[in-house]
Amino acid sequence: MACKKSGHNSLWGYIKDIVSKQRYHSDDEVKAAVTATFGTLTPAMLIKMSHRTWRRIILCSENEGQHTDVLDA
Numbered sequence: 001m002a003c004k005k006s007g008h009n010s011l012w013g014y015i016k017d018i019v020s021k022q023r024y025h026s027d028d029e030v031k032a033a034v035t036a037t038f039g040t041l042t043p044a045m046l047i048k049m050s051h052r053t054w055r056r057i058i059l060c061s062e063n064e065g066q067h068t069d070v071l072d073a
Contacts, residue, residue, distance in 0.1 A: 010049040014041075 018037045024030045059068045 010052055011041075011046075014045075014049075 019033045
């Protein structure tokens, strides 16, 4: 059974939250904003995101593919 996707991937969520706060006039502006936002990531942030992702994978597996938002408090 496939796990239901919940909310967003934390890396994509971080990028989306930062980039979506502004209006852009071209695709090139959006690309530049995404690239700049990736530049703000630190190793510690990526490690934390990775640990959370693995926690959710384990919860999903242990609960037969159930949505993990209610389990991941």
